Each structure stands twice: as structure tokens, then as C-alpha cells.
Amino acid sequence: MTAMINDSLVSLVSRLGTGRDKASTVFYSNPVMTDEQALAAYRGSWLPRKIVDIPALDSCRKWRDWQAKNAEIELIEAEENRLNVKGKILEALTKARLFGGAAIFIGTGDANPELPLNPDRVGKTGLKYLTVLSRRDMTAGPIEQDVTNEYHGKPSYYEVTGSSSMQMVRIHPSRLVVFVGARQPDSLMMMGALEGWGDSVLTATLDAIKNADSTAGNIASLVFEAKIDIIRIPDFMKQISSPTYRADIIERYTLANMSKGINGTLLLDKEEEYETKSASLAGLTDILMAFMQIVSGAADIPVTRLLGQSPAGMNSTGESDLANYHDRIQSIQQLEMTPAMHKMDECLLRSALGTRPAEVHFTWAPLKQMSEKERADIFKLTADAARQLVGSGTGQEIIARDAVSRALVNRLVEDGVLPGLEDAVDEFGEIGEQEPSEAEMAAAAATQIAKQPVVPPLKQAANDAAPRTLYVRRDVLNAADIIAWAKGQGFATTLPADDMHVTITFSRAPVDWMEMGSTWDDEVKVPRGGARLMEKFGEARVLLFNSNMLRWRHDEMVDKGATWDHEEYTPHITISYDPDAPDLDGVSPYQGEIVLGPERFEEIDADWRAGISEE
Incomplete structure (x- = not known):
């Protein structure tokens, strides 16, 4: 009788009672996972489901960018949508990761699918359909041994059930987009159902998953046992055999628990003893997270992506982990998906365009989502x-x-x-x-004028462009709304409406105004809400707000030589210089829309403070 070993790590001799090292008897054996086990794990536990789904989803999430003329791109993307290429690839990748292999049949309407596929014979709308088949739906033929064959080391054909349940149809491998789960190092070693395919990605990770699931389950059970009430009753074991006594005991402590739940008082006999024991739950979270880290490493998915949580610890951002993960997904796209999809894409282009322009190609879109x-x-x-x-x-x-x-x-x-x-x-x-x-x-x-010889009349024009100090501002066009808000917040006086503005640049160092460039919009609207603060700058009470456009414009001028007296630039509107202005802790910042007029260039007025007045 032959026994099959299902565990991957086996010990024949334990250390108990011997002087041997336990590790000296440990060896690895071929793990066995049936399709039913994989399916049960996928359906019954969230960890296996996420380990299967996440890399497949991320491989298709941002999809790809076609490099072609706009009209060609529209036709290609329309054909992708008609055939649901993105959805079919996602389905095939998911099934491949779960069962060890899957394929997409490239349906071109050919009468004999056993012959190799020739993409050059596919015309406009010649790609009829794409059918997803898992490893369970098809049988791989013998491994191709001819080293001169492009399919060496892969099945020479695949068989699927035809229109009749008794009929088997052979398909040439060129007509399939084949994906495998966890690749086998040597296809010839995998005989039987796995021949020509890979392992489920759960095969090597299942022990880590079960350990994490079991730990979480045990912790959940321990929570319910964290507090236990112990009551000692005289002669309890002697009298428990009596049915009447058992009924009386149950009724007695049912009433005691009811009274305790209502008013917090527990009534006991003088000879009874009551005690509460509590289990410490400290450190259980660290233990569980350690197991989750092992699962993360086994699945090659960062904990931040697997659990959907923010990284813990000081200065932890998780950026490096996600960057490594994105590199891994891009490697899957470039090294596995692109070669597997090549024949399908060649047919897709001809089906969309009617021809195959040599310059048309695609690149996988970056996975990182920009803010x-x-x-x-x-x-x-x-x-x-x-x-x-x-x-x-x-x-x-x-x-x-x-x-x-x-x-x-x-x-x-x-x-x-x-x-x-x-x-x-x-x-x-x-x-x-x-x-x-x-x-x-x-x-x-x-x-053209500059190319001509300089004559005296142009001298004054040249002097007009001489460097000078620079003050750039945008006036607030809806200052009345802000003044009404300020009065409602208790400000007795504010700057007049025609003096409310946002300073963009205040350069004491002379600069060439003509080098400062120009803005794209003569009017800027800052939407309602967002980060708004009231601060005190010296004697001024100002409203701080965010505007990327104003920041960029300020930075552009600084890059071109303008100076700024402060460490950083924050757009703000001065509300009042009144020394008796209300305490800003009690002021709710203005949340309405801010409308700013065109940029105004002026030289710095050294005596600008003298012109300040309030209404």
C-alpha cells in the first residue's frame, strides 16, 4: 500500500528523547492541492481570495496606452471594448492563479482550429470572439520535444469539448493566449493533470495562510474567554447528580446573573465564593501581524496592499514597498503577459484597422496613481x-x-x-x-527691430526694460463677500474692497520684468472649501488658502530671479490691521469662492504702509 504525503515539510524523527537535532530529519516533499481544495480556500477565506485576485487585478487595472494616430487609437480601443479584451484577460489571469493555468481561445472563425493561426489572414472585424478556458476545461497534449519548434517544452496541442459532449476538438497552441499560475521549473516532471500547466499560487502559500487564519480564529475565541466568573459552592459535586439539585442550581444562577445585569449586584450565599479571572490580550495583535507579514512575504504582496491599511511606525510611508510591488507587476506585464498576448494583439490590430501599421505599438500604463x-x-x-x-x-x-x-x-x-x-x-x-x-x-x-543697428531713438526703449523691483498682485473681485463674512465674525474694520488682494511676488532685488513670463488666465477662481486658516502676520490678520496656480506662478518668478523675504510662499488675503480685531481662535475662516483679477506689475513702494486705511 502506498501512502501519499500531503504536507510540504515532513519530520520522521522528533527530538523527544534523543540527542538529535530535530532539523536533521526534515525534508521537503511534493505538495498536493486539489482543485476542490483551491476552490474551497478561494470561496471560504478572504486571504486566499485576495492573494489570487490582487496581482491579477493590478496587472489589468491601468491597462495599456496605444501609440498611434488618434483615429487609429480610437478604432483599436473600440475593438478592445467590443471583444471585452481587458475583462477576458483579467478572468484568465484570475483562473490561472487559482487553478494553475488558463487560456483564451482566439476565435477567428477558421474551420480547423488544429492548424496554426496566421494573423495576416485576419481582416477587418476578423477577430470574432475571445473565450476564456481554465485548466479544468481543457487537456494539454504531450510536451513538444523538438528543439527547433517554437513551442518546445510546451504542449503540442490542447483538447477541449466540442459542440457535442462526446466530441473532443484539438486546438493549436498558437490559437491560445496561455497563462500559468506558479510556473514549474521543469514541465517534464509534472505528469498527469498538471502536465503542461503550473501550480496554483495558493499551493506554496497555503500553510502560511492557514496559520494566519487559525491564529485569528484562536484570538477571536480568546476574546470570549477573556473574562470568566468562578463560583465555589459547598458540596457541589456531591449533589450535582440529583436532577432536582441541577434544576435548582441553573435557576439560582440564572436569577443571579439577571440581578447582576440589572443593578450590578450579585447575591450569593454566605458560604459561596465568587472570583473573576481575566486573560491578558496584550501582544496578540503583534503576534497576528507577524503571521500576516509571513503571508505577505509568501504571496509577494505588501501588507499595505494586502490588508488595505496604512503603514505603522515613525516615518513609515510604505512607498518603497509599493514601488517594489509595482515593479513586480510591471515585470509580469512585460515578461509574461506581453509575449502570451502577442498573437492575439496582432489579430486585434488587423481586426480594428484592416491592416497592420508597423509603427503601432503599446506601452503598459504606470501603476502608481498620481494625485x-x-x-x-x-x-x-x-x-x-x-x-x-x-x-x-x-x-x-x-x-x-x-x-x-x-x-x-x-x-x-x-x-x-x-x-x-x-x-x-x-x-x-x-x-x-x-x-x-x-x-x-x-x-x-x-x-526684427533688435536685429537692426541701434540708433538713438531706441535708446530710451532699451532703458525701459532695465531691471527694477517687482511687486505682483491680483485684486480680489468679490471682496464684498469677504468683507461681509469678516463683519459677521466680529471685525469692526477691514481693508477696503479695492485694496484687498493676493501678493504673488515682492522682489526687492531688481529683475527684468519681461523675463517673468505671463499667466495663462486673466481671472483665477479658487473653489469653495479646502484648507482655510486665519493667522496673524505681524499686525495683519490674514486669510490663508491653497491655490496651486498661484504657487506655480510665484515659483516661476523666483526661478527667474525674483526674491522673496520669507521661507515659503502661502497665498493669503489681508483682512485687517486693526489691533482690536477679535481673537482669531474664535474666528471661522471664510469658506466661499475667491475670485481674483488679472496680474498687476508694479515697482515696490518703500512707503506702502503709509497708504493703509480701513473701513
Whole structure:
């Protein structure tokens, strides 16, 4: 009789009663996990489900970006949506990770699927359907042994059930997008049902999962046993055999618990003894988290992603763990998914476009999700770089404006920072299709003048551009709303409406104003809500708020030589200089919309404080 060993770690001789080291008798054996066990673990426990689902989901979550002309991209993405390519890939990856293997049948309508697939024969809408098959739905044929065959080491064919339950259909491997779970080091060693496939990802992690689940279950049981009441009754064991006595005891302590629950008083006989014992739960969380860390390592998924919790500890951000995890997912995409999907993608392109442009390709989208500020920062850097490449319309551009314009539009559309940009370009045209603006014509004319010999009449114009101090502000257009709020908060006086503003730059060092660039909008609207604070700057009571646009504009001027007297820049509106202004601890900051007018450039007035007045 042959016995099968199911555990992966086996000890034949324990250390008990011997002088031997226990580890000297430990060896590894082939683990066995049936499909039923894998399915039961997936359905019955959240940890196995997340270990299977998370990498598959993250591999498809951000999907891919096609690099082609806009019209071609629309057709390709429409074909992907028609065939539900993203959903089918996710389903196949999930089944492959759970059962050890899965495949997608590339349905092109060919009469004989046993023949190799030729993507060149696929025409417009020639890709009919995609069918997901798990390892349980198909049988792998013998392993290809011919070293000159591109499918060497893989099954030479696969068999699935045809339209009749008694009919088996052979499928050539080129017609399948094959995914495996945990790869086998040598396909020839895996005989039987696993031949040609891999292991379930739960096979090597199940012991760690069961240990964590068992620990959590035991801790849950211990919570209910953390407090036990002990009552000692004289002659209890002697009289418990009597049915009448047992009934009396039950009734007696039922009434005692009721009275204790109602008024906190426990009534006992003089000879009875009462005691409460409590179990300490300290340290159990650390033990459970240690087991969860082991599960995390076994599954190669960071705890922050597996448990959905923030990292613990001082200065812990979890960024490095997530970065490593994202690198792993990108490796799966590049090294496993892309080769497996190659034939399908070749058919997809021909089905979408009717042909196969050589330049069309795709890249996997980054997994990290950027914040709104990071998106806006990238937008600003991209726009600034484009300005540097094309200059100011003076004919001194590094790259043709039309080329930069088209590339910039493609980049902004891919980044998704300007929704509706494509439609707007279709309606109004690209930069090269528009008439030059007055500012561009003036800049071009100035360049032509600069190329001519300098004559005395131009001397004064040149002096006009001499460096000077710079004060840039935006006036508050809805100052009446802010004044009404301030009066309601107890401010007796405020700055007048025409003096309320936001300072962007206050450079005591002379700068060339013409180097400061220009803003994109003549009016800025700061939405309601967000971070708002009331602070005291010297004698001034100011309203602090956030505006990325104002911060970027300030930083841009500082980068070009402007100075700033403070360590950092925070947009704010001065409300009042009144020394009798109310205590700011009792002031609720203004939460309404803030509307700012165009930028105003002025030289610094050394005596600006003398002009302050309040109403």
C-alpha cells in the first residue's frame, strides 16, 4: 500500500528523547492541492481570495496606452471594448492563479482550429470572439520535444469539448493566449493533470495562510474567554447528580446573573465564593501581524496592499514597498503577459484597422496613481518645456511649433489633465492652423527691430526694460463677500474692497520684468472649501488658502530671479490691521469662492504702509 504525503515539510524523527537535532530529519516533499481544495480556500477565506485576485487585478487595472494616430487609437480601443479584451484577460489571469493555468481561445472563425493561426489572414472585424478556458476545461497534449519548434517544452496541442459532449476538438497552441499560475521549473516532471500547466499560487502559500487564519480564529475565541466568573459552592459535586439539585442550581444562577445585569449586584450565599479571572490580550495583535507579514512575504504582496491599511511606525510611508510591488507587476506585464498576448494583439490590430501599421505599438500604463497636485505639476512642467522648445513665436524656436503642438496635445490627452482637449482641437484647430496673436506679432516685430543697428531713438526703449523691483498682485473681485463674512465674525474694520488682494511676488532685488513670463488666465477662481486658516502676520490678520496656480506662478518668478523675504510662499488675503480685531481662535475662516483679477506689475513702494486705511 502506498501512502501519499500531503504536507510540504515532513519530520520522521522528533527530538523527544534523543540527542538529535530535530532539523536533521526534515525534508521537503511534493505538495498536493486539489482543485476542490483551491476552490474551497478561494470561496471560504478572504486571504486566499485576495492573494489570487490582487496581482491579477493590478496587472489589468491601468491597462495599456496605444501609440498611434488618434483615429487609429480610437478604432483599436473600440475593438478592445467590443471583444471585452481587458475583462477576458483579467478572468484568465484570475483562473490561472487559482487553478494553475488558463487560456483564451482566439476565435477567428477558421474551420480547423488544429492548424496554426496566421494573423495576416485576419481582416477587418476578423477577430470574432475571445473565450476564456481554465485548466479544468481543457487537456494539454504531450510536451513538444523538438528543439527547433517554437513551442518546445510546451504542449503540442490542447483538447477541449466540442459542440457535442462526446466530441473532443484539438486546438493549436498558437490559437491560445496561455497563462500559468506558479510556473514549474521543469514541465517534464509534472505528469498527469498538471502536465503542461503550473501550480496554483495558493499551493506554496497555503500553510502560511492557514496559520494566519487559525491564529485569528484562536484570538477571536480568546476574546470570549477573556473574562470568566468562578463560583465555589459547598458540596457541589456531591449533589450535582440529583436532577432536582441541577434544576435548582441553573435557576439560582440564572436569577443571579439577571440581578447582576440589572443593578450590578450579585447575591450569593454566605458560604459561596465568587472570583473573576481575566486573560491578558496584550501582544496578540503583534503576534497576528507577524503571521500576516509571513503571508505577505509568501504571496509577494505588501501588507499595505494586502490588508488595505496604512503603514505603522515613525516615518513609515510604505512607498518603497509599493514601488517594489509595482515593479513586480510591471515585470509580469512585460515578461509574461506581453509575449502570451502577442498573437492575439496582432489579430486585434488587423481586426480594428484592416491592416497592420508597423509603427503601432503599446506601452503598459504606470501603476502608481498620481494625485491631482502631481498631475498639475506634470502639466506645468510639460507646458514650460513646450514653451522653451518653441520660444515666443519669434522664429527662434528649436523645434517647429506645429510638431511641438501635436506632440503636446497627444501627451496631455494621454495624461488626462485637460478633459475634452481632443474635441477642442478638432473644433478650433492646432496652433499652426491659427492666425498669430497680437502679442506674437509684436514679439516677432521686436526681434526684427533688435536685429537692426541701434540708433538713438531706441535708446530710451532699451532703458525701459532695465531691471527694477517687482511687486505682483491680483485684486480680489468679490471682496464684498469677504468683507461681509469678516463683519459677521466680529471685525469692526477691514481693508477696503479695492485694496484687498493676493501678493504673488515682492522682489526687492531688481529683475527684468519681461523675463517673468505671463499667466495663462486673466481671472483665477479658487473653489469653495479646502484648507482655510486665519493667522496673524505681524499686525495683519490674514486669510490663508491653497491655490496651486498661484504657487506655480510665484515659483516661476523666483526661478527667474525674483526674491522673496520669507521661507515659503502661502497665498493669503489681508483682512485687517486693526489691533482690536477679535481673537482669531474664535474666528471661522471664510469658506466661499475667491475670485481674483488679472496680474498687476508694479515697482515696490518703500512707503506702502503709509497708504493703509480701513473701513
